[in-house]
Amino acid sequence: MDQNKFIKAFLFCMFLISAGAAAAEMTPPVKAPFEKLDTYCVNDWWNHAEKIKDNANKIVDVDVPRDEVICFGMYTTEDSVLKLTAQLFPLYPNETRTVRLEFMQDGKWQEAAREEVNDIGWSCLFRIEDWDESKDVRYRLRHGKKAEFEGLIRKDPVNKEEITVASLNCNSNKDRGMRENYVRNLRALDPDLLFFAGDQSYDHREHTAAWLLFGLQFRDVFRDRPCITIPDDHDIGQGNLWGEGGKKALSPAGDHGGYFYDPDYVKMVERCQTSHLPDPYDPTPIKQGIGVYYTELSVGEVSFAIVEDRKFKSGPAKKIPQMGPRPDHVRDTTYDPKTIDLEGLKLLGDRQLKFLNDWADQPAPLKAVLSQTGFCGAATRHGNFKNLLHADLDSNGWPQTGRKKALRVINKAGAVHLAGDQHLTTLVRHGIDEFRDGPFAFVAPAIINTYYHRWWSPADEKPGKNREPNNPLKYTGDYLDGFNNKITMYAYANPYIKNDILKDGFGLIRFDKKDKSVTFECWPRKCDVTKSSAEQMTGWPRTVTRVKTDDGGYDWKIHPIK
Numbered sequence: 232m233d234q235n236k237f238i239k240a241f242l243f244c245m246f247l248i249s250a251g252a253a254a255a256e257m258t259p260p261v262k263a264p265f266e267k268l269d270t271y272c273v274n275d276w277w278n279h280a281e282k283i284k285d286n287a288n289k290i291v292d293v294d295v296p297r298d299e300v301i302c303f304g305m306y307t308t309e310d311s312v313l314k315l316t317a318q319l320f321p322l323y324p325n326e327t328r329t330v331r332l333e334f335m336q337d338g339k340w341q342e343a344a345r346e347e348v349n350d351i352g353w354s355c356l357f358r359i360e361d362w363d364e365s366k367d368v369r370y371r372l373r374h375g376k377k378a379e380f381e382g383l384i385r386k387d388p389v390n391k392e393e394i395t396v397a398s399l400n401c402n403s404n405k406d407r408g409m410r411e412n413y414v415r416n417l418r419a420l421d422p423d424l425l426f427f428a429g430d431q432s433y434d435h436r437e438h439t440a441a442w443l444l445f446g447l448q449f450r451d452v453f454r455d456r457p458c459i460t461i462p463d464d465h466d467i468g469q470g471n472l473w474g475e476g477g478k479k480a481l482s483p484a485g486d487h488g489g490y491f492y493d494p495d496y497v498k499m500v501e502r503c504q505t506s507h508l509p510d511p512y513d514p515t516p517i518k519q520g521i522g523v524y525y526t527e528l529s530v531g532e533v534s535f536a537i538v539e540d541r542k543f544k545s546g547p548a549k550k551i552p553q554m555g556p557r558p559d560h561v562r563d564t565t566y567d568p569k570t571i572d573l574e575g576l577k578l579l580g581d582r583q584l585k586f587l588n589d590w591a592d593q594p595a596p597l598k599a600v601l602s603q604t605g606f607c608g609a610a611t612r613h614g615n616f617k618n619l620l621h622a623d624l625d626s627n628g629w630p631q632t633g634r635k636k637a638l639r640v641i642n643k644a645g646a647v648h649l650a651g652d653q654h655l656t657t658l659v660r661h662g663i664d665e666f667r668d669g670p671f672a673f674v675a676p677a678i679i680n681t682y683y684h685r686w687w688s689p690a691d692e693k694p695g696k697n698r699e700p701n702n703p704l705k706y707t708g709d710y711l712d713g714f715n716n717k718i719t720m721y722a723y724a725n726p727y728i729k730n731d732i733l734k735d736g737f738g739l740i741r742f743d744k745k746d747k748s749v750t751f752e753c754w755p756r757k758c759d760v761t762k763s764s765a766e767q768m769t770g771w772p773r774t775v776t777r778v779k780t781d782d783g784g785y786d787w788k789i790h791p792i793k
Contacts, residue, residue, distance in 0.1 A: 257324045261350035265493035268468075271440035272353060276321045290407065290440040291447070295320050298377035301330070302443050303450040304370065306384060307457045309509035309528055313362040313384060316507040317346070317372045318446055319353045321439075327375060332357045335369035352439055352499040356506045382454035387531060388423050392745050394531040395420070396599070397452075398738035400428035400463075400651020401677035402445055410448040413678065413737065416760045417452045420739055424530045425453050428651030428675065429463025429603040431504065433682065435483075436468060436492075438500050457530060459537060460504045463603045463652055464625075467500050468492045471559050471625045473546035474539075476580070477518030480546075486558035488546025494519035508537060512586040517542065525583050527590055533742045534595035536587060536646070540602040540627055540637075543580025547624050550576065560613070561622035561713055564690070568622075568715040571629065578633025584640060591644035596744035597777070598644050602627075604652035605674045606634050606661060608712035609720070610685035619690055622713025626653075631714050638669045645777055645785035647749050648672035649740060655685040656724045656734065658751055658773055660787070662717025666697070666709045671775050671787055673751045675738035676768075680726060680756075684733070687723040695720060701792055704770050721789065722770030724753065734768065748776040748790075 263273035270279055271293050280294040300322065306315035317330045328348045333340045346355040364387040372380045388394065397417055417425075427449075432441035464472035467490065468483065475488030483491045490497050498521060505524040516522050523542065528535045548558055551571040555562035579587070587600070606627040613620045627634055638661050641648055648670055656676035661669030687706060689695075695708025697719070707720045724734040734755070741750040753771040754760060774790040 259350070260324050263351060264495040268436050268492060268496050269351075269439050269499070271437050272321045273351065277323065290404070290434055290437055291444040293321050293440060293443065297326075297375065300326075300378045301372050301374050301380040303446040303454065304372050304380055304382050305453055305458050305460070305507050306382075307459070307507055307509055307528055308362055308364050308384065308387065311360065311362050311364060312509070313357070313359040314507045314509065315357045315359075315370070315384075316503070317348070317355050317357065317380075318443070318503065319348055319374065320443060321353055322348065322350075329374070330355055331373040332359075333371040333373060335371075340371055349502070351495065352503045354503045354506070380454070383456075385423075385456055387529075389532055391423070391531050392743060394424070394533045394597075394742045394744070395422040396424045396426055396530075396649070396740045396742070397422040398426045398428065398649050398651070398673070398675040398740060399678050400675055401430045401654055401679070401682070402433070402448070403677065403679035403682040404433040404441065405681040406679045407444060410678070412756060412759075414449070414451050416754060416758070417737070419761045422739065423456065424535075425456060425458040426601055426649060427458070427460040428601065428649070429461055430465045430652065431460060431462070433465045435465060438466060438468070438496070439503070442503055457528070459508065459528065459535070459601060461524070461537060461539070461601070461603060462500050462504045464541065466504065467497050472541040473544045474517075474542040475546050475577075476543055477516075477521045479519065484558060486546050486548040488548070490519065490521065494521055497521050512589075513582055523582075525586055529595070532596050532744060534590070534593065534598045536590045536598070536600045536644070538579060538583050538587065538600060538602045540579060540604060543577050543583065544633075545576040545578075545630065547571075547629075555620075559623060559625040560620055561624065562620065564621050568631065568713070572631040572714075576630035576633060578627060578630055579637050584636060587637075587640040587644070591640055591646075597742045597747065597749065598646035599740070599742070600641050600644070600646050600648045602648070602650050605650050605657070605659075605672055606638060606648065607659060607672075607716050607718045608714060609657045609659060609674070609687055609718065609723070610653050610655045611688055611690065612686040614683060616686055616688070620713075621690075628712055628714045628716050631716060634716060635663055638663050641670045642668075642785065646670060647740075647775070649738070650674050651677070653685060654680055654683055655687060656722075656736070656738070656753055656768065657687060657720065658722040658770070660719045660721065660789070662709075662719065666717045667719050671749070671751075671789075673738055673740065676724060676734055676736040676753065676756075678735060678737070678756070680733040680735035684726050684728060686725045687720065688725065699792060702770070703792075721773055722753070722768075724768040724770070736768065746776060747778075748774055750774040
């Protein structure tokens with residue numbers, strides 16, 4: 232190497248060293264209001280990123296090229312209001328916090344608004360009023376000189392007879408890879424709405440990093456259609472959540488009720504995941520200043536009520552005796568379920584019941600309630616097949632009186648229920664006073680079902696009464712769950728662990744406005760829907776039709792198995 236080349240190489244190395252030292256010494260403009268949480272993305276995040284850059288188990292690399300700092304945008308439109316969240320990777324102290332929103336108008340990009348990114352969670356919200364929902368409009372998010380993210384605000388598909396919704400949940404961190412199968416299949420099926428029912432993150436203390444990874448995995452689906460995301464227990468850092476109106480939990484187990492981690496962390500999670508949803512029905516915060524997001528969204532005239540089925544729910548500790556090795560598990564098959572359905576226990580809470588009652592009175596061709604988990608105990612074996620579980624207090628099967636209140640108002644609305652959480656996909660019809668007098672409910676499969684497997688397999692291993700004779704699944708028909716709730720099982724998909732058939736995947740729900748019918752489809756993770764050989768999980772699809780009753784209410788008729 233000649234002298235000039237040596238000098239240039241030496242100076243370049245010195246520059247890199249000095250630049251690295253300068254970066255290490257930078258002062259964060261905002262100090263996180265919590266400690267030992269979200270360490271990938273708060274305070275001097277760049278030093279943390281440097282320490283773990285070669286760690287094969289890291290969640291995601293947050294120190295991205297500066298022209299890639301916009302991870303994604305996510306939106307909904309309702310009542311002529313566009314709400315769009317911009318999610319960024321962490322920014323250095325010397326970088327602008329301003330994000331610009333542009334729309335394509337008359338063949339040119341036109342700036343419409345600017346917002347400042349919140350250093351806690353790295354998101355910002357754009358709210359555009361007087362939005363014309365009758366047109367497709369391309370949008371672009373921009374930061375600095377080069378970073379941008381493009382997508383499409385779809386027109387409201389009011390002229391379509393069939394509205395489709397993709398339902399997903401439980402994005403296990405046991406597999407941090409991309410989700411190419413899901414992106415291909417979902418784009419091929421082209422749903423009008425995406426619904427992620429919770430547990431988008433399983434990294435309890437590192438939500439922002441996990442949320443960024445989730446965005447990388449699914450952004451090519453939701454960049455050009457409305458998307459609902461609602462956090463569940465793992466998103467806010469707990470194995471289970473009985474929110475009990477926002478009180479402070481005594482432990483991460485949460486069984487005394489409430490939220491364990493710093494309320495600013497919880498608020499950050501909800502801000503990132505839900506601020507793009509339509510305005511809440513009643514925005515009054517709960518305890519610790521934690522917000523609410525329960526609301527309604529209309530897509531193609533089909534009305535969706537988005538509820539928070541954990542936020543107001545009572546915790547079991549010190550209210551009922553523990554009847555298993557875990558506070559949420561009941562193993563005592565001799566207990567009387569009536570003894571734990573105590574006066575004063577809450578499920579959805581009075582505020583959400585009022586919302587649902589008001590929503591039920593509003594006309595719409597078809598309706599659905601969207602929430603985190605199901606209103607019964609339909610997973611009878613947890614963890615491994617021999618681990619028989621009599622009842623699960625984490626499910627919405629308890630408290631039973633709260634369950635009945637919720638199901639009655641869902642019935643009043645003539646709605647179906649969509650949920651996730653269970654790591655086990657099921658299609659049931661709830662019974663309130665009698666079998667099959669309640670709504671149909673579809674719990675979609677987990678996105679990645681490598682975490683805590685579950686099965687529907689009754690203890691006596693017998694088919695239920697009134698079983699459809701040609702149903703290919705043995706354990707269908709009428710059952711009482713561990714809380715003595717009446718359910719009729721129509722379809723389920725148990726995993727086969729030895730054969731690596733985990734029954735993960737996604738749901739697709741078709742709302743036919745003309746026929747007043749709803750079709751539930753259940754697609755395996757590893758299938759390719761673009762091929763004619765693609766098959767749904769055994770027991771699906773199933774179609775139900777809503778009919779009027781003599782008293783002005785609603786009933787449902789299930790179509791025969793094809």
